[in-house]
Amino acid sequence: MLKNTSPWLRQLPERPRNRLSEDLETQVVIVGGGIAGVATAYHLLQGTQKNVVLLERHRLAHGATGHNAGQVVAHFERGLKNLAEKFGSELTIAGQKAIESAWDTLDAMYYDAKLDIPYYKCEGFSGFTSEAQTLLRLEHNHMRLEGGLEIESIYVSEDAPFVRKIPRHYVGLFSLVPAAKIQELLETDRTDFVSVHQYPKGVINSALFCERIISFLLERYPDRFTLFEHAPVHKIILSETRAMLDVETHTVRAEHVVLCTNGFEDLHIIDKNGLAIDARYHYLVSGVTGYMSGYLEKLGKSPVAISYHTDPGTDPKNAYYYLTRRPYEFEKGVHHNLISIGGPEFFLEDTTSYDREALYPEEHMRDIDTFVKRTYDTDPNKTIEYKFTWHGLMGYTRNGVRLVGPEPQNPILLYNLGCNGIGILPSIYGATKITRHVRGEHVERSLFDVPETLSRPRGLLPALQRIFRL
Ligand SMILES: Cc1cc2nc3c(=O)[nH]c(=O)nc-3n(C[C@H](O)[C@H](O)[C@H](O)COP(=O)(O)OP(=O)(O)OC[C@H]3O[C@@H](n4cnc5c(N)ncnc54)[C@H](O)[C@@H]3O)c2cc1C
Structure with a gap:
């Protein structure tokens, strides 16, 4: 078994941790110090005059934000067609535009805080091995065109057996290219990829981004912002006008509570109506552990982000391999390229069962290594060197979309x-939307809204078990 060693956490500076040592009263309390909590703090401080307290159970940015692939991407894992079947085209396209707007929001945060951490904008490529996957991407492009979004580049191999069967209404939404071009874009000599989708991506250490934004906020808003680490919230008690949070031996009272907890870790919510929100909240999110490996390569090739959809099916739940390459300072002053690759995933019925200290099973490292050697590092002299293995918790919402907005039963x-596999830009977009809610603005309906009703859990036993653990 291997250790959970994230290359992103290795780059974080050491600094003193502020602990909660007395009862507090504030206007907004944010629970969870990952990119969602940090971005929410930033936008609340910038867009309102409220006092804000951020409570993090462990250390800042040590959750999914410190254990991801660091690809900045404006897509939903679930895909536009699948979302439109549930929400309709109009809400889906509006949701896509919302996520894309987060590119500018991220840039604005970066420049406002005068950050100098590496943040590379690069090309992103997704490779597909089947007709069904290719047609699905063409349909997404068609939806983008109809919805007034810029179309993205799709390349189909001239040798793909289905070329003549591509429906006429997709003409103009893709280019036919020699098979060698597909291999070149995906940086592989594998011959089973038949199409490539190209779109903008970025690469960033989202944990380092959070650290720097927090330092900036503490300096800019010394009277309105406080961060407490090692401050686990166990219970939230909601009345009609206020919330009280039980944080170990102290309490924090506030007018609003924003949960940015990814999933839920031993947190219970008691509302004036009892435990209805609690049962619902726990039912809203289930978990997946994502496993990644990191390799060092000689510096030279430019940053890139590539996804390899080796499974020919179109189910959004199918796992795929995702690779990023970016310069990385492994030892002080020594620069390499870091290749980070994820793929293997493990479903958790309950996110409380995720253990961040758990060892990393060697079989996942071997799985990724086999993929890397077959697909990316095919040079017989082996030019890349294995260095890291890490895992992180992804909270998946029932509908595959981040939950952003007030709880319908109590808008305090x-x-x-809801990490949902792709969460950097959605968290940042979510932060701007939360700020509008807290400002009391009318916020248009969207696919990120918390559903009014939920279908009944698959069994009452899990909910009852959680309630009795309270
Ligand atoms: C392996 C992996 C690869 C990924 N790759 C990408 C990618 O390439 N691109 C992308 O966009 N997204 C990716 N993601 C998803 C992305 O990392 C997340 O969506 C994003 O970091 C979520 O941020 P968050 O703040 O919501 O959650 P987290 O970063 O998990 O933060 C939640 C925080 O809440 C704290 N918390 C929980 N409960 C409590 C409590 N009761 N009291 C106090 N604090 C609490 C936790 O300790 C944690 O620090 C990946 C995720 C994983 C795991």
Whole structure:
């Protein structure tokens, strides 16, 4: 078994941790110090005059934000067609535009805080091995065109057996290219990829981004902002006008609580109506552990982000391999390229069962290594060197979309949570939307809204078990 060693956490500076040592009263309390909590703090401080307290159970940015692939991407894992079947085209396209707007929001945060951490904008490529996957991407492009979004580049191999069967209404939404071009874009000599989708991506250490934004906020808003680490919230008690949080031996009272907890870790919510929100909240998110490996390569090739959809099916739940390459300072002053690759995933019925200290099973490292050697590092002299293995918790919402907005049963409580595989830009977008809610603005209906009703859990036993653990 291997250790959970994230290359992103290795780059974080050491600094003193502020602990909660007395009862507090504030206007907004944010629970969870990952990118969602940090971005929410930033936008609340910038867009309102409220006092804000951020409570993090462990250390800042040590959750999914410190254990991801660091690809900045404006897509939903679930895909536009699948979302439109549930929400309709109009809400889906509006949701896509919302996520894309987060590119500018991220840039604005970066420049406002005068950050100098590496943040590379690069090309992103997704490779597909089947007709069904290719047609699905063409349909997404068609939806983008119809919805007034810029179309993205799709390349189909001239040798693909289905070329003549591509429906006429997709003409103009793709280019036919020699098979060698597909291999070149995906940086592989594998011959089973038949199409490539190209779109903008970025690469960033999202944990380092959070650290720097927090330092900036502490300096800019010394009277209105406080961060407490090692401050686990166990219970939230909601009345009609206020919330009280039980944080170990102290309490924090606030007018609003924003949950940015990714999933839920031993947190219970008691509302004036009892435990209805609690049961619902726990039912909203289930978990997946994502496993990644990191390799060092000689510096030279430019940053890139590539996804390899080796499974020919179109189910959004199918796992795929995702690779990023970016310069990385492994030892002080020594620069390499870091290749980070994820793929293997493990479903958790309950996110409380995720253990961040758990060892990393060697079989996942071997799985990724086999993929890397077959697909990316095919040079017989082996040019890349294995260095890291890490895992992280992804909270998946029932509908595959981040939950952003007030709890319908008590709007004092708001959510910006649900990692859903791709979460950097959605968290940042979520932060701007939460700020509008807290300002009391009318916020248009969207696919990120917390559903009014939920279908009944698959069994009452899990909910009852959680309630009795309270
Ligand atoms: C392996 C992996 C690869 C990924 N790759 C990408 C990618 O390439 N691109 C992308 O966009 N997204 C990716 N993601 C998803 C992305 O990392 C997340 O969506 C994003 O970091 C979520 O941020 P968050 O703040 O919501 O959650 P987290 O970063 O998990 O933060 C939640 C925080 O809440 C704290 N918390 C929980 N409960 C409590 C409590 N009761 N009291 C106090 N604090 C609490 C936790 O300790 C944690 O620090 C990946 C995720 C994983 C795991």
